[in-house]
Amino acid sequence: MPHSDDQAVFVLVHGGGSSSWDWHLVAPRLRERGHEVIAVDLPIEDGANGLPEFADAVADAIGGRERVVLVAHSLGGFTAPLVCERTGVDLMVLLTAMIPVPGESMGAWWSATGHDALGIDIGSEERMIAAFVHDLPVEAAREALAHGREQAGDRWDEPTPMRAWPDVPTRFLLCRDDRFFPPEFMRPVVKERLGIEPDEIDGSHSVMLSRPDELADRLHRYWTERDR
Structure with missing residues:
Protein backbone atom coordinates (compact mmCIF):
# COMPACT_ATOMS: atom_id res chain seq x y z
CA MET A 1 0.00 0.00 0.00
CA PRO A 2 1.17 3.56 -0.67
CA HIS A 3 3.02 5.12 2.24
CA SER A 4 4.53 8.36 0.94
CA ASP A 5 3.34 11.51 -0.80
CA ASP A 6 4.73 10.25 -4.11
CA GLN A 7 2.78 6.99 -4.09
CA ALA A 8 -0.80 6.47 -5.23
CA VAL A 9 -3.33 3.80 -6.09
CA PHE A 10 -3.80 3.77 -9.86
CA VAL A 11 -7.17 2.33 -10.85
CA LEU A 12 -7.23 1.52 -14.56
CA VAL A 13 -10.50 1.28 -16.51
CA HIS A 14 -10.54 -0.21 -19.99
CA GLY A 15 -12.59 0.92 -22.98
CA GLY A 16 -15.45 -0.67 -24.88
CA GLY A 17 -15.22 -4.35 -25.78
CA SER A 18 -11.93 -4.65 -23.90
CA SER A 19 -10.53 -5.99 -20.63
CA SER A 20 -7.98 -5.35 -17.94
CA TRP A 21 -5.44 -7.08 -20.22
CA ASP A 22 -5.09 -3.77 -22.04
CA TRP A 23 -3.10 -2.49 -19.05
CA HIS A 24 -0.78 -5.49 -18.64
CA LEU A 25 2.26 -3.53 -19.84
CA VAL A 26 1.53 -0.28 -17.99
CA ALA A 27 0.63 -1.86 -14.64
CA PRO A 28 4.09 -3.30 -13.83
CA ARG A 29 5.74 -0.05 -14.88
CA LEU A 30 3.58 1.89 -12.44
CA ARG A 31 4.39 -0.63 -9.72
CA GLU A 32 8.10 -0.12 -10.45
CA ARG A 33 7.50 3.54 -9.65
CA GLY A 34 6.13 2.55 -6.26
CA HIS A 35 2.39 2.66 -6.88
CA GLU A 36 -0.38 0.19 -6.20
CA VAL A 37 -2.27 -0.74 -9.37
CA ILE A 38 -5.77 -2.12 -9.82
CA ALA A 39 -6.91 -2.95 -13.36
CA VAL A 40 -10.66 -3.55 -13.40
CA ASP A 41 -12.68 -5.83 -15.67
CA LEU A 42 -16.04 -4.13 -16.22
CA PRO A 43 -19.05 -6.51 -16.44
CA ILE A 44 -19.72 -5.58 -20.07
CA GLU A 45 -20.82 -8.95 -21.43
CA ASP A 46 -24.03 -9.14 -19.39
CA GLY A 47 -26.74 -7.08 -21.07
CA ALA A 48 -28.40 -6.48 -17.70
CA ASN A 49 -25.47 -4.25 -16.73
CA GLY A 50 -25.12 -0.61 -17.65
CA LEU A 51 -23.17 2.42 -16.51
CA PRO A 52 -24.28 2.22 -12.84
CA GLU A 53 -23.10 -1.39 -12.62
CA PHE A 54 -19.82 -0.53 -14.36
CA ALA A 55 -19.22 2.25 -11.83
CA ASP A 56 -20.13 -0.07 -8.96
CA ALA A 57 -17.54 -2.59 -10.15
CA VAL A 58 -14.81 0.06 -10.11
CA ALA A 59 -15.88 1.47 -6.74
CA ASP A 60 -15.92 -2.04 -5.27
CA ALA A 61 -12.40 -2.63 -6.57
CA ILE A 62 -11.22 0.62 -4.97
CA GLY A 63 -12.71 -0.58 -1.71
CA GLY A 64 -12.25 2.62 0.24
CA ARG A 65 -8.58 3.09 -0.65
CA GLU A 66 -7.19 6.62 -0.53
CA ARG A 67 -4.89 8.57 -2.86
CA VAL A 68 -6.68 7.19 -5.89
CA VAL A 69 -5.82 8.10 -9.47
CA LEU A 70 -8.62 6.93 -11.74
CA VAL A 71 -7.49 6.38 -15.35
CA ALA A 72 -10.21 5.74 -17.92
CA HIS A 73 -9.64 4.81 -21.56
CA SER A 74 -12.04 5.44 -24.45
CA LEU A 75 -15.60 4.31 -23.52
CA GLY A 76 -14.41 4.12 -19.91
CA GLY A 77 -14.85 7.89 -19.88
CA ILE A 99 -16.55 12.77 -22.29
CA PRO A 100 -20.27 12.58 -21.45
CA VAL A 101 -22.60 15.41 -20.55
CA PRO A 102 -25.49 14.93 -18.09
CA GLY A 103 -28.28 12.84 -19.59
CA GLU A 104 -26.28 11.67 -22.61
CA SER A 105 -26.16 8.00 -23.53
CA MET A 106 -23.20 6.05 -24.83
CA GLY A 107 -25.12 5.61 -28.08
CA ALA A 108 -25.93 9.30 -28.51
CA TRP A 109 -22.38 10.52 -27.92
CA TRP A 110 -21.18 9.66 -31.42
CA SER A 111 -23.58 11.94 -33.26
CA ALA A 112 -23.64 14.63 -30.55
CA THR A 113 -19.88 15.14 -30.82
CA GLY A 114 -19.75 14.79 -34.61
CA HIS A 115 -17.77 11.54 -34.53
CA ASP A 116 -20.31 9.86 -36.81
CA ALA A 117 -19.43 12.35 -39.53
CA LEU A 118 -15.81 11.16 -39.56
CA GLY A 119 -16.88 7.97 -41.33
CA ILE A 120 -14.46 5.69 -39.48
CA ASP A 121 -15.06 2.07 -40.49
CA ILE A 122 -14.06 -0.72 -38.07
CA GLY A 123 -16.02 -3.49 -39.79
CA SER A 124 -13.12 -5.87 -40.37
CA GLU A 125 -9.98 -7.01 -38.57
CA GLU A 126 -7.81 -5.01 -40.97
CA ARG A 127 -9.81 -1.83 -40.33
CA MET A 128 -9.85 -2.40 -36.57
CA ILE A 129 -6.07 -2.71 -36.59
CA ALA A 130 -5.82 0.48 -38.63
CA ALA A 131 -8.11 2.36 -36.24
CA PHE A 132 -6.91 1.09 -32.86
CA VAL A 133 -3.46 -0.54 -32.98
CA HIS A 134 -1.77 0.52 -36.21
CA ASP A 135 1.51 1.29 -34.41
CA LEU A 136 1.93 -2.28 -33.12
CA PRO A 137 3.60 -5.11 -35.05
CA VAL A 138 0.95 -7.12 -36.89
CA GLU A 139 1.10 -10.15 -34.60
CA ALA A 140 0.91 -7.98 -31.49
CA ALA A 141 -2.02 -6.09 -33.01
CA ARG A 142 -3.86 -9.35 -33.67
CA GLU A 143 -3.15 -10.50 -30.12
CA ALA A 144 -4.66 -7.28 -28.80
CA LEU A 145 -7.83 -7.80 -30.81
CA ALA A 146 -8.01 -11.41 -29.62
CA HIS A 147 -8.28 -10.16 -26.03
CA GLY A 148 -11.41 -8.19 -26.85
CA ARG A 149 -14.73 -9.08 -25.20
CA GLU A 150 -18.32 -8.73 -26.33
CA GLN A 151 -19.83 -5.40 -25.29
CA ALA A 152 -23.54 -6.02 -24.71
CA GLY A 153 -25.64 -3.21 -26.14
CA ASP A 154 -28.89 -3.68 -24.22
CA ARG A 155 -28.46 -0.38 -22.34
CA TRP A 156 -26.48 1.48 -24.98
CA ASP A 157 -29.13 4.20 -25.29
CA GLU A 158 -29.78 4.64 -21.56
CA PRO A 159 -28.88 8.18 -20.40
CA THR A 160 -26.00 8.47 -18.00
CA PRO A 161 -27.19 9.12 -14.44
CA MET A 162 -24.38 11.67 -14.07
CA ARG A 163 -25.95 14.87 -12.77
CA ALA A 164 -22.91 17.11 -13.21
CA TRP A 165 -19.23 16.69 -13.89
CA PRO A 166 -17.60 15.70 -10.57
CA ASP A 167 -15.52 18.20 -8.63
CA VAL A 168 -12.34 16.17 -9.07
CA PRO A 169 -9.09 17.43 -10.65
CA THR A 170 -9.16 16.12 -14.22
CA ARG A 171 -6.52 15.72 -16.91
CA PHE A 172 -7.20 14.70 -20.49
CA LEU A 173 -4.48 12.95 -22.47
CA LEU A 174 -5.07 12.58 -26.19
CA CYS A 175 -2.95 10.52 -28.56
CA ARG A 176 -1.40 12.35 -31.51
CA ASP A 177 -1.49 9.28 -33.76
CA ASP A 178 -5.00 8.17 -32.77
CA ARG A 179 -7.03 7.27 -35.85
CA PHE A 180 -10.21 6.38 -33.97
CA PHE A 181 -10.45 9.57 -31.89
CA PRO A 182 -8.21 11.80 -34.04
CA PRO A 183 -6.60 14.74 -32.23
CA GLU A 184 -8.23 17.31 -34.51
CA PHE A 185 -11.59 15.86 -33.48
CA MET A 186 -10.83 15.46 -29.76
CA ARG A 187 -9.22 18.85 -29.06
CA PRO A 188 -12.43 20.89 -29.50
CA VAL A 189 -14.53 18.23 -27.73
CA VAL A 190 -12.26 18.41 -24.68
CA LYS A 191 -12.28 22.20 -24.65
CA GLU A 192 -16.06 22.42 -25.06
CA ARG A 193 -17.02 19.70 -22.59
CA LEU A 194 -14.33 20.05 -19.92
CA GLY A 195 -13.16 23.61 -20.41
CA ILE A 196 -9.50 22.55 -20.38
CA GLU A 197 -6.71 22.12 -22.90
CA PRO A 198 -5.82 18.45 -23.43
CA ASP A 199 -2.32 17.13 -22.90
CA GLU A 200 -0.83 15.12 -25.75
CA ILE A 201 1.31 12.03 -26.20
CA ASP A 202 2.55 10.18 -29.28
CA GLY A 203 0.82 6.91 -30.04
CA SER A 204 -2.34 5.27 -31.31
CA HIS A 205 -5.70 4.82 -29.59
CA SER A 206 -4.11 1.86 -27.78
CA VAL A 207 -1.12 3.81 -26.50
CA MET A 208 -1.00 1.65 -23.36
CA LEU A 209 0.14 -1.21 -25.61
CA SER A 210 2.35 0.69 -28.03
CA ARG A 211 4.07 3.12 -25.62
CA PRO A 212 3.68 1.73 -22.10
CA ASP A 213 6.85 3.33 -20.72
CA GLU A 214 5.93 6.80 -21.90
CA LEU A 215 2.38 6.43 -20.65
CA ALA A 216 3.48 5.16 -17.23
CA ASP A 217 5.89 8.08 -16.97
CA ARG A 218 3.15 10.54 -17.82
CA LEU A 219 0.70 9.05 -15.33
CA HIS A 220 3.35 9.03 -12.62
CA ARG A 221 4.13 12.69 -13.27
CA TYR A 222 0.45 13.62 -13.17
CA TRP A 223 0.43 12.36 -9.60
CA THR A 224 3.77 13.73 -8.40
CA GLU A 225 3.14 17.15 -9.99
CA ARG A 226 -0.54 17.35 -9.07
CA ASP A 227 -0.16 20.43 -6.84
CA ARG A 228 1.65 22.55 -9.42
Whole structure:
Protein backbone atom coordinates (compact mmCIF):
# COMPACT_ATOMS: atom_id res chain seq x y z
CA MET A 1 0.00 0.00 0.00
CA PRO A 2 1.17 3.56 -0.67
CA HIS A 3 3.02 5.12 2.24
CA SER A 4 4.53 8.36 0.94
CA ASP A 5 3.34 11.51 -0.80
CA ASP A 6 4.73 10.25 -4.11
CA GLN A 7 2.78 6.99 -4.09
CA ALA A 8 -0.80 6.47 -5.23
CA VAL A 9 -3.33 3.80 -6.09
CA PHE A 10 -3.80 3.77 -9.86
CA VAL A 11 -7.17 2.33 -10.85
CA LEU A 12 -7.23 1.52 -14.56
CA VAL A 13 -10.50 1.28 -16.51
CA HIS A 14 -10.54 -0.21 -19.99
CA GLY A 15 -12.59 0.92 -22.98
CA GLY A 16 -15.45 -0.67 -24.88
CA GLY A 17 -15.22 -4.35 -25.78
CA SER A 18 -11.93 -4.65 -23.90
CA SER A 19 -10.53 -5.99 -20.63
CA SER A 20 -7.98 -5.35 -17.94
CA TRP A 21 -5.44 -7.08 -20.22
CA ASP A 22 -5.09 -3.77 -22.04
CA TRP A 23 -3.10 -2.49 -19.05
CA HIS A 24 -0.78 -5.49 -18.64
CA LEU A 25 2.26 -3.53 -19.84
CA VAL A 26 1.53 -0.28 -17.99
CA ALA A 27 0.63 -1.86 -14.64
CA PRO A 28 4.09 -3.30 -13.83
CA ARG A 29 5.74 -0.05 -14.88
CA LEU A 30 3.58 1.89 -12.44
CA ARG A 31 4.39 -0.63 -9.72
CA GLU A 32 8.10 -0.12 -10.45
CA ARG A 33 7.50 3.54 -9.65
CA GLY A 34 6.13 2.55 -6.26
CA HIS A 35 2.39 2.66 -6.88
CA GLU A 36 -0.38 0.19 -6.20
CA VAL A 37 -2.27 -0.74 -9.37
CA ILE A 38 -5.77 -2.12 -9.82
CA ALA A 39 -6.91 -2.95 -13.36
CA VAL A 40 -10.66 -3.55 -13.40
CA ASP A 41 -12.68 -5.83 -15.67
CA LEU A 42 -16.04 -4.13 -16.22
CA PRO A 43 -19.05 -6.51 -16.44
CA ILE A 44 -19.72 -5.58 -20.07
CA GLU A 45 -20.82 -8.95 -21.43
CA ASP A 46 -24.03 -9.14 -19.39
CA GLY A 47 -26.74 -7.08 -21.07
CA ALA A 48 -28.40 -6.48 -17.70
CA ASN A 49 -25.47 -4.25 -16.73
CA GLY A 50 -25.12 -0.61 -17.65
CA LEU A 51 -23.17 2.42 -16.51
CA PRO A 52 -24.28 2.22 -12.84
CA GLU A 53 -23.10 -1.39 -12.62
CA PHE A 54 -19.82 -0.53 -14.36
CA ALA A 55 -19.22 2.25 -11.83
CA ASP A 56 -20.13 -0.07 -8.96
CA ALA A 57 -17.54 -2.59 -10.15
CA VAL A 58 -14.81 0.06 -10.11
CA ALA A 59 -15.88 1.47 -6.74
CA ASP A 60 -15.92 -2.04 -5.27
CA ALA A 61 -12.40 -2.63 -6.57
CA ILE A 62 -11.22 0.62 -4.97
CA GLY A 63 -12.71 -0.58 -1.71
CA GLY A 64 -12.25 2.62 0.24
CA ARG A 65 -8.58 3.09 -0.65
CA GLU A 66 -7.19 6.62 -0.53
CA ARG A 67 -4.89 8.57 -2.86
CA VAL A 68 -6.68 7.19 -5.89
CA VAL A 69 -5.82 8.10 -9.47
CA LEU A 70 -8.62 6.93 -11.74
CA VAL A 71 -7.49 6.38 -15.35
CA ALA A 72 -10.21 5.74 -17.92
CA HIS A 73 -9.64 4.81 -21.56
CA SER A 74 -12.04 5.44 -24.45
CA LEU A 75 -15.60 4.31 -23.52
CA GLY A 76 -14.41 4.12 -19.91
CA GLY A 77 -14.85 7.89 -19.88
CA PHE A 78 -18.58 7.31 -19.33
CA THR A 79 -17.88 5.22 -16.22
CA ALA A 80 -15.21 7.40 -14.60
CA PRO A 81 -17.34 10.37 -13.45
CA LEU A 82 -19.89 8.00 -11.90
CA VAL A 83 -17.12 6.34 -9.90
CA CYS A 84 -16.24 9.75 -8.48
CA GLU A 85 -19.81 10.02 -7.15
CA ARG A 86 -19.45 6.70 -5.33
CA THR A 87 -16.01 6.88 -3.73
CA GLY A 88 -13.06 9.17 -3.15
CA VAL A 89 -10.90 9.97 -6.17
CA ASP A 90 -7.96 12.38 -5.92
CA LEU A 91 -7.23 12.69 -9.63
CA MET A 92 -9.05 11.58 -12.79
CA VAL A 93 -7.16 11.01 -16.03
CA LEU A 94 -9.13 10.56 -19.23
CA LEU A 95 -7.00 8.76 -21.81
CA THR A 96 -8.32 9.46 -25.33
CA ALA A 97 -11.69 8.98 -23.68
CA MET A 98 -15.32 9.81 -24.35
CA ILE A 99 -16.55 12.77 -22.29
CA PRO A 100 -20.27 12.58 -21.45
CA VAL A 101 -22.60 15.41 -20.55
CA PRO A 102 -25.49 14.93 -18.09
CA GLY A 103 -28.28 12.84 -19.59
CA GLU A 104 -26.28 11.67 -22.61
CA SER A 105 -26.16 8.00 -23.53
CA MET A 106 -23.20 6.05 -24.83
CA GLY A 107 -25.12 5.61 -28.08
CA ALA A 108 -25.93 9.30 -28.51
CA TRP A 109 -22.38 10.52 -27.92
CA TRP A 110 -21.18 9.66 -31.42
CA SER A 111 -23.58 11.94 -33.26
CA ALA A 112 -23.64 14.63 -30.55
CA THR A 113 -19.88 15.14 -30.82
CA GLY A 114 -19.75 14.79 -34.61
CA HIS A 115 -17.77 11.54 -34.53
CA ASP A 116 -20.31 9.86 -36.81
CA ALA A 117 -19.43 12.35 -39.53
CA LEU A 118 -15.81 11.16 -39.56
CA GLY A 119 -16.88 7.97 -41.33
CA ILE A 120 -14.46 5.69 -39.48
CA ASP A 121 -15.06 2.07 -40.49
CA ILE A 122 -14.06 -0.72 -38.07
CA GLY A 123 -16.02 -3.49 -39.79
CA SER A 124 -13.12 -5.87 -40.37
CA GLU A 125 -9.98 -7.01 -38.57
CA GLU A 126 -7.81 -5.01 -40.97
CA ARG A 127 -9.81 -1.83 -40.33
CA MET A 128 -9.85 -2.40 -36.57
CA ILE A 129 -6.07 -2.71 -36.59
CA ALA A 130 -5.82 0.48 -38.63
CA ALA A 131 -8.11 2.36 -36.24
CA PHE A 132 -6.91 1.09 -32.86
CA VAL A 133 -3.46 -0.54 -32.98
CA HIS A 134 -1.77 0.52 -36.21
CA ASP A 135 1.51 1.29 -34.41
CA LEU A 136 1.93 -2.28 -33.12
CA PRO A 137 3.60 -5.11 -35.05
CA VAL A 138 0.95 -7.12 -36.89
CA GLU A 139 1.10 -10.15 -34.60
CA ALA A 140 0.91 -7.98 -31.49
CA ALA A 141 -2.02 -6.09 -33.01
CA ARG A 142 -3.86 -9.35 -33.67
CA GLU A 143 -3.15 -10.50 -30.12
CA ALA A 144 -4.66 -7.28 -28.80
CA LEU A 145 -7.83 -7.80 -30.81
CA ALA A 146 -8.01 -11.41 -29.62
CA HIS A 147 -8.28 -10.16 -26.03
CA GLY A 148 -11.41 -8.19 -26.85
CA ARG A 149 -14.73 -9.08 -25.20
CA GLU A 150 -18.32 -8.73 -26.33
CA GLN A 151 -19.83 -5.40 -25.29
CA ALA A 152 -23.54 -6.02 -24.71
CA GLY A 153 -25.64 -3.21 -26.14
CA ASP A 154 -28.89 -3.68 -24.22
CA ARG A 155 -28.46 -0.38 -22.34
CA TRP A 156 -26.48 1.48 -24.98
CA ASP A 157 -29.13 4.20 -25.29
CA GLU A 158 -29.78 4.64 -21.56
CA PRO A 159 -28.88 8.18 -20.40
CA THR A 160 -26.00 8.47 -18.00
CA PRO A 161 -27.19 9.12 -14.44
CA MET A 162 -24.38 11.67 -14.07
CA ARG A 163 -25.95 14.87 -12.77
CA ALA A 164 -22.91 17.11 -13.21
CA TRP A 165 -19.23 16.69 -13.89
CA PRO A 166 -17.60 15.70 -10.57
CA ASP A 167 -15.52 18.20 -8.63
CA VAL A 168 -12.34 16.17 -9.07
CA PRO A 169 -9.09 17.43 -10.65
CA THR A 170 -9.16 16.12 -14.22
CA ARG A 171 -6.52 15.72 -16.91
CA PHE A 172 -7.20 14.70 -20.49
CA LEU A 173 -4.48 12.95 -22.47
CA LEU A 174 -5.07 12.58 -26.19
CA CYS A 175 -2.95 10.52 -28.56
CA ARG A 176 -1.40 12.35 -31.51
CA ASP A 177 -1.49 9.28 -33.76
CA ASP A 178 -5.00 8.17 -32.77
CA ARG A 179 -7.03 7.27 -35.85
CA PHE A 180 -10.21 6.38 -33.97
CA PHE A 181 -10.45 9.57 -31.89
CA PRO A 182 -8.21 11.80 -34.04
CA PRO A 183 -6.60 14.74 -32.23
CA GLU A 184 -8.23 17.31 -34.51
CA PHE A 185 -11.59 15.86 -33.48
CA MET A 186 -10.83 15.46 -29.76
CA ARG A 187 -9.22 18.85 -29.06
CA PRO A 188 -12.43 20.89 -29.50
CA VAL A 189 -14.53 18.23 -27.73
CA VAL A 190 -12.26 18.41 -24.68
CA LYS A 191 -12.28 22.20 -24.65
CA GLU A 192 -16.06 22.42 -25.06
CA ARG A 193 -17.02 19.70 -22.59
CA LEU A 194 -14.33 20.05 -19.92
CA GLY A 195 -13.16 23.61 -20.41
CA ILE A 196 -9.50 22.55 -20.38
CA GLU A 197 -6.71 22.12 -22.90
CA PRO A 198 -5.82 18.45 -23.43
CA ASP A 199 -2.32 17.13 -22.90
CA GLU A 200 -0.83 15.12 -25.75
CA ILE A 201 1.31 12.03 -26.20
CA ASP A 202 2.55 10.18 -29.28
CA GLY A 203 0.82 6.91 -30.04
CA SER A 204 -2.34 5.27 -31.31
CA HIS A 205 -5.70 4.82 -29.59
CA SER A 206 -4.11 1.86 -27.78
CA VAL A 207 -1.12 3.81 -26.50
CA MET A 208 -1.00 1.65 -23.36
CA LEU A 209 0.14 -1.21 -25.61
CA SER A 210 2.35 0.69 -28.03
CA ARG A 211 4.07 3.12 -25.62
CA PRO A 212 3.68 1.73 -22.10
CA ASP A 213 6.85 3.33 -20.72
CA GLU A 214 5.93 6.80 -21.90
CA LEU A 215 2.38 6.43 -20.65
CA ALA A 216 3.48 5.16 -17.23
CA ASP A 217 5.89 8.08 -16.97
CA ARG A 218 3.15 10.54 -17.82
CA LEU A 219 0.70 9.05 -15.33
CA HIS A 220 3.35 9.03 -12.62
CA ARG A 221 4.13 12.69 -13.27
CA TYR A 222 0.45 13.62 -13.17
CA TRP A 223 0.43 12.36 -9.60
CA THR A 224 3.77 13.73 -8.40
CA GLU A 225 3.14 17.15 -9.99
CA ARG A 226 -0.54 17.35 -9.07
CA ASP A 227 -0.16 20.43 -6.84
CA ARG A 228 1.65 22.55 -9.42
